Amino acid sequence: MNHVVYGLCAVLPVIVDVIVNLPDETEAILKGISTDRIIDVRRLLSVNFDTCHITNYSLSHEVRGSQLKDTVDVSALKPCLLTLTEEDYNEGTAVAHIRRLLDIVACTTCFGPSPEKSESVKSSQVKGGGKNSKHSETSPPPSPASKDAVIDDAGETSHSFPKLGSFYEFFSLAHLTPPLQYIRLVTKRDTEDISAEDHLLSIDVKLCNGKLVHIEGCRKGFYSIGKQRIICHSLVDLLRQISRAFDNAYSDLLKAFSERNKFGNLPYGFRANTWLIPPTAAQSPAAFPPLPVEDERWGGDGGGQGRDGTYDLVPWSNEFAFIASMPCKTAEERQVRDRKVFLLHNLFVDVATFRAIKAVQKVMTEPVLAQEDSDVLYSETTGDLSVTVTRDTSNASSKVDTKIDGIQATGLDKKKLMERNLLKGLTADENTAAHDVATLGTISLKYCGYIAVVKIEKESEELSPPSQIVDLLEQPEGGANALNINSLRFLLHKSSSEQNKKTPHQQDDELTSSREFVSKMVEESIVKLEEEDIDRESIMRWELGACWIQHLQDQKNTEKDKKQNSEKSKNELKVEGLGKPLKSLNSSKKKTDVSSPKTTQTAVSSQVDGVSSETDNSAATASLQSDAEKNAQENVLVLKNLLSDAAFTRLKESDTGLHHKSLQELVDLAQNYYTEVAIPKLVADFGSLELSPVDGRTLTDFMHTRGLRMRSLGYVVKLSDKLSHVQSLCVHEMIVRALKHILQAVISAIATDTDNIAIKVAAALNMMLGIPENTAAPPQNTWNLQGSTEVCHSPWIMP
Known part of the structure; x- marks a missing residue:
C-alpha cells in the first residue's frame, strides 16, 4: 500500500472520488486515493471503459488553473473536480491515438478463445479469430477413468495441470464481434476541407460489417470523407457516428468489460508475456505480429x-x-x-x-x-x-x-571478493544500497x-x-x-526461414544431427561435473553478513533477558531485612579445628607449593591473554584499513565483538552460521508459514534476502522432510535451473551459427521436455518449435 511519511508517523491513504467533466458534458467518477497525482488520474481514465479511448488531453482545475502537471497531488485539489480539455494533435500523438484504439479491441482478436467456451470455436471461425490456430480449438475433456495427464491437440497438459495457453483466455473476449477488422496507414490523400499544414495522416478502416471508410487525421481530430463529412477529436466517436454496426459492436465490448469488472479496469496496454506468446503469433510465426502497444508501425x-x-x-x-x-x-x-x-x-x-x-x-x-x-x-x-x-x-x-x-568475477580473487561481501554485510545500514555505486x-x-x-x-x-x-x-x-x-529478444523463426524451404528428408537429417549434438554436449558436461572439484565456499552474498549480525544481536538480547530473569529469581530467595541468601547464613558458622604442629607444617608447605603453582599458571594465562589482545589489536587495525570510519564504528557499536576477529575467522564463523543457523531457520519459517513461497521467483527472493545461495536447495530439501510442498517446489526449481543451464550451453556452443540456432534449440527442448508416448510420431517439422509443450511454441531465446 502506498503511504506518505510525515515526520515520524505514516499517514495511510484514503479513498478519494475524482470527478472529471468530459467534453460531451458527461462526467466520469474515478476512485483514487489521497496519495495519487495527476499522472495517476490519467491512468485511471485510461482503464475506465467510458474514457479508455480518449488521448491527447489536458486537465484543469478551477483553483489550480489549466494544463495541470502530472506531478500535482490529488490531495491539493479541493474540490477534487477536474475538467478534461482536448488538445491539438501532432503526427506522433495522432498515431498514438490510433494505437490506443487498436489496443482496446485487441482482446477480441489476439488472444484465442475467451472464457465463453460455448461460443469460442464458432466466433473464432466466423469472426476471424483464427480458425486454423491450435489456440482457437477446444479439445474434448479427458476420460473420467483416466487419472494420467492428457496432452491435447494444442500440446498443452490438461487434467493434472492447468493449460498454459489458458493464460491468454483471461484477457480474451473473442466471443464478441470485433468492432473493426483493421486500420491501415495509407499514402496521404489530398482533401479540400483540410489545409496541408493541418493534415497529419490518412487511414483506411475496415469495420466489422466489412465496410471500408476513409479517414483523415488532422490537428483538430479525425475527419471522415465521403457522404458523411464529420470531424471528431476521438476516432471512436467518429466511427460510432458514421457506423451503427461499429457502435453496436463497441458498445457490446464496453459492456463485456464492465461485466468482467464493474469498475472497468481495462489492462493498461497489452504486452508480450515473458513465457508465452500471443496465439496470433503462433498462427504466423514467421511474421510474428506484435501487439498494438509494441507495434512499431503505430509508434509502439x-x-x-x-x-x-x-x-x-x-x-x-x-x-x-x-x-x-x-x-x-x-x-x-x-x-x-x-x-x-x-x-x-x-x-x-x-x-x-x-x-x-x-x-x-x-x-x-x-x-x-x-x-x-x-x-x-x-x-x-x-x-x-x-x-x-x-x-x-x-x-x-x-x-x-x-x-x-x-564486480566482474573473471580474474578476481574470489577469497578477496568473499571477504569484501562479508564486510559489506556486517557494516550494512539503510544507506548501503544507495552508496554502493559499483553495484548500481x-x-x-x-x-x-x-x-x-x-x-x-x-x-x-x-x-x-x-x-x-x-x-x-x-x-x-x-x-x-x-x-x-x-x-529485445532474438526471434528464432526469422533465423530459420530458409530452413522451412528444405525437404522433409533434409529436415529429418538435421534434426537427428542436432539431437546427437545436444546429447554429446550434455554427456561431456556430466563428465566434467564429476571430475571437477568445486569450491562451494568461494562465494558469499553480502546479505548473509547483515542477517548474521542481526542474529548475533538478537541472541545477545535474549541472553541478556534470561540473565535478568535469573537474577530476579535469585533475589526473590533473600530473607527480607538480612540482605544475605538463606543458604549463606546457615553455612557462615565458623568451625575451629585443633591441629598438631606436624599437620600445621604440612599444610603450610602445601600452601607454599600451591602458591608457586598458581603463580606459574597465572604467568601462562597472562601470556595467552597478552597474545590474544595483541592479535585482537592487529585485527582491529586490519579492519580499520579496509573499512571507512563510519562502517567500522557501526561494526564496533554492534556489540558483537566481531571487530576483534581476523578476516579468516569472520569467514569461518559466517559459513558456520550459514549451515547451522540460516538454512534451518529458513526451513523453520517455511514450516511456521512466516514465509510461504509460491513459485521459483518468491523462493529465490526469500533465499537471496537472507544471503542464501540457490546451490543450497538440496540442503533445504533435506531439512524439509515434513514440508512436502516446499520439497516439491525446491525440486522443481532445481530441475528448471538445470534445464536452463543446458539450454544456455547449447545456445553458447552454436552462437556463431545463427542459421541453425532454431533447430538446435528445438532439439534441446524436445530432449529435455520429452514427447508424450500417447501421441502420434511428431511431424518432420518438429524442429520448427512445434514441440510437445506450450513452451516449445515460444520462438524466443531466453537472454
Whole structure:
C-alpha cells in the first residue's frame, strides 16, 4: 500500500472520488486515493471503459488553473473536480491515438478463445479469430477413468495441470464481434476541407460489417470523407457516428468489460508475456505480429528509455556519486534520496541494456569478432560507460559468475571478493544500497550465447551539481511504459526461414544431427561435473553478513533477558531485612579445628607449593591473554584499513565483538552460521508459514534476502522432510535451473551459427521436455518449435 511519511508517523491513504467533466458534458467518477497525482488520474481514465479511448488531453482545475502537471497531488485539489480539455494533435500523438484504439479491441482478436467456451470455436471461425490456430480449438475433456495427464491437440497438459495457453483466455473476449477488422496507414490523400499544414495522416478502416471508410487525421481530430463529412477529436466517436454496426459492436465490448469488472479496469496496454506468446503469433510465426502497444508501425515499442542513444553521454559517475552524497540522517532525507536513486538507476539499466544488446548484435553480425581466440570479443567505451562482450560457457555443468556485487568475477580473487561481501554485510545500514555505486553502475546481460557487461568506468574526481536529469525525467506514463525485455529478444523463426524451404528428408537429417549434438554436449558436461572439484565456499552474498549480525544481536538480547530473569529469581530467595541468601547464613558458622604442629607444617608447605603453582599458571594465562589482545589489536587495525570510519564504528557499536576477529575467522564463523543457523531457520519459517513461497521467483527472493545461495536447495530439501510442498517446489526449481543451464550451453556452443540456432534449440527442448508416448510420431517439422509443450511454441531465446 502506498503511504506518505510525515515526520515520524505514516499517514495511510484514503479513498478519494475524482470527478472529471468530459467534453460531451458527461462526467466520469474515478476512485483514487489521497496519495495519487495527476499522472495517476490519467491512468485511471485510461482503464475506465467510458474514457479508455480518449488521448491527447489536458486537465484543469478551477483553483489550480489549466494544463495541470502530472506531478500535482490529488490531495491539493479541493474540490477534487477536474475538467478534461482536448488538445491539438501532432503526427506522433495522432498515431498514438490510433494505437490506443487498436489496443482496446485487441482482446477480441489476439488472444484465442475467451472464457465463453460455448461460443469460442464458432466466433473464432466466423469472426476471424483464427480458425486454423491450435489456440482457437477446444479439445474434448479427458476420460473420467483416466487419472494420467492428457496432452491435447494444442500440446498443452490438461487434467493434472492447468493449460498454459489458458493464460491468454483471461484477457480474451473473442466471443464478441470485433468492432473493426483493421486500420491501415495509407499514402496521404489530398482533401479540400483540410489545409496541408493541418493534415497529419490518412487511414483506411475496415469495420466489422466489412465496410471500408476513409479517414483523415488532422490537428483538430479525425475527419471522415465521403457522404458523411464529420470531424471528431476521438476516432471512436467518429466511427460510432458514421457506423451503427461499429457502435453496436463497441458498445457490446464496453459492456463485456464492465461485466468482467464493474469498475472497468481495462489492462493498461497489452504486452508480450515473458513465457508465452500471443496465439496470433503462433498462427504466423514467421511474421510474428506484435501487439498494438509494441507495434512499431503505430509508434509502439517495447518501452524503456534511451532507445535512440539520447542518454549515452550522461555523466553517470557524477550523477550516482552526487546522489550518494545527499543527506541521509533522517527518514525524510532518505526517502527523497532513495527516489532519486530509483529513477536514476532505472534510467541507467535501460540505457545499459540497449547498449549491451547493440554490442552483442555487432559481434553476431561480424564473424571475425565472434571467432577471436581472446576472452574479450568486443569492447567499447562511450562517455562513462564501457561495454565488454565475452562468450558464455558451453559447459552445462558450470556457471560463469559474471557479476557478483558489482564486480566482474573473471580474474578476481574470489577469497578477496568473499571477504569484501562479508564486510559489506556486517557494516550494512539503510544507506548501503544507495552508496554502493559499483553495484548500481553495473549490469550483466546474457544474450544469444554471449555475455555483455556494462559498467561505469570513470570515477568522479570532483562532485559537480547533477544535471537534474532525474528531476526532469519522471518515468514515462508513470512507469507504465517500462522496458519489456521481450522486445529485445532474438526471434528464432526469422533465423530459420530458409530452413522451412528444405525437404522433409533434409529436415529429418538435421534434426537427428542436432539431437546427437545436444546429447554429446550434455554427456561431456556430466563428465566434467564429476571430475571437477568445486569450491562451494568461494562465494558469499553480502546479505548473509547483515542477517548474521542481526542474529548475533538478537541472541545477545535474549541472553541478556534470561540473565535478568535469573537474577530476579535469585533475589526473590533473600530473607527480607538480612540482605544475605538463606543458604549463606546457615553455612557462615565458623568451625575451629585443633591441629598438631606436624599437620600445621604440612599444610603450610602445601600452601607454599600451591602458591608457586598458581603463580606459574597465572604467568601462562597472562601470556595467552597478552597474545590474544595483541592479535585482537592487529585485527582491529586490519579492519580499520579496509573499512571507512563510519562502517567500522557501526561494526564496533554492534556489540558483537566481531571487530576483534581476523578476516579468516569472520569467514569461518559466517559459513558456520550459514549451515547451522540460516538454512534451518529458513526451513523453520517455511514450516511456521512466516514465509510461504509460491513459485521459483518468491523462493529465490526469500533465499537471496537472507544471503542464501540457490546451490543450497538440496540442503533445504533435506531439512524439509515434513514440508512436502516446499520439497516439491525446491525440486522443481532445481530441475528448471538445470534445464536452463543446458539450454544456455547449447545456445553458447552454436552462437556463431545463427542459421541453425532454431533447430538446435528445438532439439534441446524436445530432449529435455520429452514427447508424450500417447501421441502420434511428431511431424518432420518438429524442429520448427512445434514441440510437445506450450513452451516449445515460444520462438524466443531466453537472454
